[in-house]
Amino acid sequence: MKYDYKRRHLRAGLAVFFGIVLIFLAIPWHTQASTEFNYDVNSVYIVNSDSSTRVEESYTVSNNADNKYLDSIQLSTPVEDTKNISVEYTDGTSIPFTVEKKTADNQGYNYEYSEISIKFSRRNVGRNSHWGFVVSYDTNKLIETKGSAHTFNIPSVPQENGSDYSVEIVVPENFGTLHTTGTRPIKIGTKKGQTRYKFENKQQLKKSILLVFGDSTLYEVNYNFPLKNDSSFGSTFTVTLPPNTSGQQVIVQQLDPQPKSTSLDPDGNILADYDVPPRTNITVKTNIIGIVSYLDYNLNASGTKAEIPKDLVARYTKPQQYWPSDNPQIMNKARELTADKKTVAEQVRAINNYVVDTLSYNNEKIKYNIRQGGLKALQNPSNAVCLEYSDLSISLLRAAGIPSRMPIGYGYSGSLKQSNSVSDSLHSWVQAYVPGIGWMNVDPTWSEKFNNFGSSDLDHFAFAIWGVNDSRPAPVMRNGGDINYQYEATTISYRSTPPVLQPQSQLSVNKWLVLPFIALTKYDIQAPTDTAGDNYVLRTRQGSRVDVADLGSLAPKQKITRWSAVIGSTAFGSLNADFTQNGNNSLVLASTKVSSVGWPMWLVIGLLTGIIIWRVVRSNLKRKPTSSEEIAKPITAPIPTIQNNQTENEPKNEKRAKK
Incomplete structure (x- = not known):
């Protein structure tokens, strides 16, 4: 199936809507009015x-009426695989019940759940009477295992007066560190390898809370980029591979066939170039591992806008087609939202809250989605999907002078993922630069469901970042233009163990003596084969002299050449060169030692000598006589000419004969 290029970012946003539906289903539905009974759960x-889970829900029912009793109740579980169900009064007496598997449909997406219908055999009558029952069941679908991490969605609960809710979670101790998108539960303690946490009241569960156990997860992504050249001329195709970010490390395990060259664009995206001959089709197959780490940002470390580097302001606050940060309406709103906020983090939060409160997610828009941009999203707030949430956020952030950009990629949507193709779950969100923190992930679309500001979860994996341009780089480009490939043949999965990194780098050095005490050195460097990196350094040692050259950021297998000249006695000695990362000698990626090659010097000396001799000889050949040379010449007297009166017609010899 072919998706519209703009549409592909919307799928994950539907997770918000359906998550809310599931939350509603998880709340007990009562046959009597809520004013007649209160429930403590x-x-x-x-x-x-x-990751299998035993659920035990204890209900305490309080009767607010004199002559009414609770006859029956229907409870809908958030999963359909309920088994080993039991319903009992608190004294252990069984209560009859029936279970029905049901399917709900909305906008073409189906989800299943179990409905438990309970018929109470006891008539508990009387105002202020209290009694209880317990519902228990097993399920394998409450915990999402994502590689080495585990996530658990705690649904929000009703906040009406008279009822209260508490939630306890017991997990294996080896599940690791707990992270949360909302209120952190109290840790009760650990016993026999099990750790218990508790939310004590309903105020802590006003919004759904995502509990994440583990610090990171591993994605395995397989792209299949189609490079189709149907023309009569050769073309250069560029494929875009995921960037490294503060919370994402990318390992390129396979890139087949090998590209002509690789590079990093200003946003950190990996670009691989291929020359495709006329009438030729190539499929570039990849195997990429993405290590995504959970980040809790220290918002108290935020600085002010005066502390933002000027080069970032210049690059990431410019207006673009979909980010009209110079529009008066956008500028006025940004000024209004940030006027009384001192730190950049406070300003980003204010803009995020405004976007979340203003826009409404439109599930119908997925059928005809056309990207509107930030201004139209502001003017038409009820017609938004994740692109509009992101575009409006970036427009306001840039208008406020805060560098911002848009990651596009995979947003985990749980059971809503309908196929193996990742195009079902493409999503967009926001990165804002906060001094003291760096680039901070903000997802205004998912903020409707989770209070996720100030953290970066494990459910986002960026395929690319749009910053310098609001719609580039595309997944596949031909001679710089988008071919409208939409990740249709891309699959993504989790893995539990990270790959063993064996970075292979190359460093080749040639040092030539070109003149006595003058040497010229060429360095050919190839970056590690499997991952992009920052802060690469070339360190050289010649005698007591040490030089360090900053190489910056490099793409996997990116090739670069550097030259240097040395003047002095060290030109004759050997040279030690190390290709390192972060300027740390313990991270030496490649090293070599070379000695000066002397034949270029002798060649140069020979050439110079030949030139000098030739010029001397040539000069001598062209020299004019000097005055001294003229004086030294012998003086020869001229032979006088004898004049006579012979006629011109008379031969001289005949005249001599007559005499």
Whole structure:
């Protein structure tokens, strides 16, 4: 199926809508009015090492009427694979129930759940009477295992007066560090390898909370980029590979066939160039591992706008087609939102809150989506998907003088993912630069569901970053133009163990003596084969002299050449060269030692000598006589000419004979 290029970023945004639906289904539905009964609910989720979960929900019912009792109730679970279900009064007496598997449909997406219908056999009558029952079941679908990480969605609960809710979670101790998008539960303690956490009241669960156990997860991405050259001329195709970010490390395990060259663009995207002959089709196959780390940003470390580097301001606050930061309406709104905020983090939060409160997600838009841009999103707030949330946020941030850009990529949407193709879950979000923190991920679309500001979760994996340009680089480009490839043949999965990195770099050095005490050196460098990196350094040692050249950021297998000249006695000695990262000698990627090659010097000396001799000889050949040379010449007297009166017609010899 072919997707519209702009449409591909919308799929993950639907997770917000359906997540809200599932939250609603998880709340008990009562046959009587809520004013007649109050419910105190304590839910306990006991998670096993294989992520299977035992759910125990204890209900305490309080009767607010004199002559009414609770006859029946229907409870809808957030999963459909409920098994080993039991319903009992608190004294252990069984309560009859039935279970029905149901399917709900919305906008073409189906999800399944179990509905438990309970018929109470006891008639508990009387105002202020209290009684209880317990519902228990097993499920394998409450915990999402994502490689080495585990996530658990705690649904929001009703906030009406008279009822209360508490939630306890028991997980294996080896699940690792707990991160959360909202209120952090209290850690009760660890016993027999199990750690117990608790949310004590409903105020802590006003919004859904995503619990993440583990510091990182591993994505395995397989792109299949089609390079189709149907023309009669050769073409250069460029494929875009994911960038490294503060929370994402990319390892390129396979890139087949090998590209002509690789490079990094200003946003850090890896670009691989291929020359494709006329009438030729090539499929570039990749295997990429993405290590995504959970980040909790220290918002208290935020600086002010005066501390933002000027080069970032110049590059990432410019207006673009979809980010009209110079529009008066956008500028006025940005000024209004940030006027009383001192730090950049406070300003980013204010803009994010405004976008979340102003825009409404339109599920219908996926059918006909056309990217509107920030201004139209502001003017038509009810017709938004993730692109509009991102475009409006970036427009306002740039208008406020805050560098910002847009990652596009994969947004995990759980059971909503309908196929193996990643195009079902493409998403866009925002990165804002905060001094003291760096580039900070902000997802205004998902903020409607989770209070995720100030953290970067494990559910986002950037395929590319748009910053210098608001719609480039595209996944595949031909001679710089977008061919409208939409990741249709891309698959993504999780893996539990990271690959063993064996970076292979190359460093070749040639040092030539060109004149006595003058040497010229050429360095040919190839970056590590499997990952892009920053802060690469070339360190050289010649005698007591040490030189360090900053090479900056390099793409996997990127090739560069550097030259240097040495004047002095060290020109004759050997040279030690190290290709390192971060300027740390412990991270030497490649090294070599070479001695000066003397034949160029003798060649140069020979040439210079020949030139000098030739010029001397040539000069001597062209020299004019000097005055001294003229004086030295012998003086020869001229022979006088004898004049006579012979006629011109008479031969001289005949005249001599007559005499």
